Amino acid sequence: MRIGELAEQAGTSARALRYYEQQGLLSARRTSNGYREYDEEDLRLVREIRALLEIGFNLEDTRPFVECIREGHSSGAECPGSVEVLTRRLAEIDDYIVRLRRIRATIVKELG
Amino acid sequence: MRIGELAEQAGTSARALRYYEQQGLLSARRTSNGYREYDEEDLRLVREIRALLEIGFNLEDTRPFVECIREGHSSGAECPGSVEVLTRRLAEIDDYIVRLRRIRATIVKELG
DNA sequence: GCTGGCGTTGACGCTGGTGGCAAGGTTTAC
DNA sequence: GTAAACCTTGCCACCAGCGTCAACGCCAGC
Numbered sequence: 344m345r346i347g348e349l350a351e352q353a354g355t356s357a358r359a360l361r362y363y364e365q366q367g368l369l370s371a372r373r374t375s376n377g378y379r380e381y382d383e384e385d386l387r388l389v390r391e392i393r394a395l396l397e398i399g400f401n402l403e404d405t406r407p408f409v410e411c412i413r414e415g416h417s418s419g420a421e422c423p424g425s426v427e428v429l430t431r432r433l434a435e436i437d438d439y440i441v442r443l444r445r446i447r448a449t450i451v452k453e454l455g
Numbered sequence: 456m457r458i459g460e461l462a463e464q465a466g467t468s469a470r471a472l473r474y475y476e477q478q479g480l481l482s483a484r485r486t487s488n489g490y491r492e493y494d495e496e497d498l499r500l501v502r503e504i505r506a507l508l509e510i511g512f513n514l515e516d517t518r519p520f521v522e523c524i525r526e527g528h529s530s531g532a533e534c535p536g537s538v539e540v541l542t543r544r545l546a547e548i549d550d551y552i553v554r555l556r557r558i559r560a561t562i563v564k565e566l567g
Numbered sequence: 568g569c570t571g572g573c574g575t576t577g578a579c580g581c582t583g584g585t586g587g588c589a590a591g592g593t594t595t596a597c
Numbered sequence: 598g599t600a601a602a603c604c605t606t607g608c609c610a611c612c613a614g615c616g617t618c619a620a621c622g623c624c625a626g627c
Binding site for chain 1: 510511532538541542544545548549551552555556558559561562563565566
């Protein structure tokens with residue numbers, strides 16, 4: 344499939360896909376006319392990237408997951424690098440929730 | 456006091472103070488040589504701004520608080536505009552905490 | 568052969584809150 | 598008198614993840 348269709352299937356934009364490629368997260372065969380050509384695995388890759396972005400990871404964080412899938416694993420979370428990113432993010436979320444609770448208490452006090 | 460001292464007292468930078476002025480949050484008398492001159496009320500104002508920024512408000516959100524203090528209130532949170540901002544932020548925080556909990560559960564599942 | 572809808576690269580814009588620098592003027596200390 | 602440390606305005610840089618436009622190529626349908 345070409346970039347427009349991949350974008351639509353993955354719920355993103357062609358611009359974003361070119362950006363991912365520029366960041367080394369995605370690669371594409373080229374047809375004779377220079378168009379990028381993608382397959383189903385690319386679609387899985389992009390969906391993984393989007394899912395991670397949606398839960399607050401940045402693009403760099405998705406790299407281990409992408410590499411994991413590229414190495415043949417069915418889930419991007421199966422590799423040590425991915426586990427490390429997930430673990431780190433979990434700790435960040437916990438810290439953040441604590442911080443938000445403190446801020447919430449401050450605001451409630453202000454409003455009280 | 457001049458901008459450097461105000462910055463130090465308020466725990467920020469002269470650059471930030473000039474930016475607040477540019478955004479209409481701060482105003483300064485000028486001495487004959489063109490230097491900005493501040494007083495204790497300005498210090499209170501800037502401390503209020505910094506405190507709000509630190510708990511996740513953006514500069515625009517601090518405006519009602521600044522105006523509230525300028526109108527003579529001892530606390531910037533006493534005016535309706537400030538209360539509205541606080542209330543809105545409270546709702547945002549609650550939504551965000553819920554969202555973070557969901558993401559946390561997702562990550563735990565991935566790790567499990 | 569022409570229009571419209573794809574694709575390509577390259578480059579600039581955006582958001583927010585500064586940091587940093589240039590190129591000057593002022594004040595303070597020795 | 599001179600050096601350091603302040604101040605002024607103005608402008609570019611930055612972070613991320615794109616959006617958007619320019620200027621062009623490719624291809625299908627009529």
